[in-house]
Amino acid sequence: GAGVSQSPSNKVTEKGKDVELRCDPISGHTALYWYRQSLGQGLEFLIYFQGNSAPDKSGLPSDRFSAERTGGSVSTLTIQRTQQEDSAVYLCASSLMGRAGARGSPLHFGNGTRLTVT
Amino acid sequence: DAKTTQPTSMDCAEGRAANLPCNHSTISGNEYVYWYRQIHSQGPQYIIHGLKNNETNEMASLIITEDRKSSTLILPHATLRDTAVYYCIVANTGNQFYFGTGTSLTVIP
Numbered sequence: 001g002a003g004v005s006q007s008p009s010n011k012v013t014e015k016g017k018d019v020e021l022r023c024d025p026i027s028g029h030t031a032l033y034w035y036r037q038s039l040g041q042g043l044e045f046l047i048y049f050q051g052n053s054a055p056d057k058s059g060l061p062s063d064r065f066s067a068e069r070t071g072g073s074v075s076t077l078t079i080q081r082t083q084q085e086d087s088a089v090y091l092c093a094s095s096l097m098g099r100a101g102a103r104g105s106p107l108h109f110g111n112g113t114r115l116t117v118t
Numbered sequence: 119d120a121k122t123t124q125p126t127s128m129d130c131a132e133g134r135a136a137n138l139p140c141n142h143s144t145i146s147g148n149e150y151v152y153w154y155r156q157i158h159s160q161g162p163q164y165i166i167h168g169l170k171n172n173e174t175n176e177m178a179s180l181i182i183t184e185d186r187k188s189s190t191l192i193l194p195h196a197t198l199r200d201t202a203v204y205y206c207i208v209a210n211t212g213n214q215f216y217f218g219t220g221t222s223l224t225v226i227p
Binding site: 110 | 215
């Protein structure tokens with residue numbers, strides 16, 4: 001594909017339900033990142049993958065949030081027992097090299113999944 | 119924490135050059151300067167990045183001062199579609215991409 005693909009584009013769920021958000025990075029990109037953006041706010045870093053491992057999970061807001069990446073490609077972000085404060089746009093990005101920035105590899109973003117918890 | 123300072127908002131006349139400033143006085147030697155923009159309801163779009171030298175691509179030019187403490191993004195002929203929030207980021211690793219609140223650029227017809 002030409003860019004980072006995220007699905008679904010929109011998700012409405014009831015408080016307390018679990019949700020899974022999917023990210024398909026650009027082919028060949030080894031690094032993958034999840035961010036979230038609340039209305040009118042900047043981007044908040046959640047987690048970073050290098051290949052299938054996650055050397056930095058420091059941004060995950062609670063143990064209800066988890067993410068995995070398989071085959072060095074697709075990643076899923078899972079939110080368990082969703083709360084209203086989880087409502088936000090969840091953005092995925094990928095970059096060609098690990099530690100994007102160390103060699104000037106920019107992040108390329110998808111258009112996000114808009115999650116609404118009612 | 120934000121390592122950059124940008125004006126909150128700017129206006130630019132259509133067809134004129136838009137010059138967006140960014141201060142990054144605490145930048146370290148191995149950190150790059152990146153510019154992104156975000157149009158409503160879309161993910162951030164990569165524009166350009168640089169380390170020391172000025173850079174130019176099909177979208178914009180990036181001018182970095184010799185001491186690397188500030189930079190300017192130049193859109194040479196702004197169009198209405200360039201209305202967006204522009205983010206200046208200094209980073210060494212991807213998980214240090216702190217987007218802050220950026221500059222809201224409005225291109226006026």
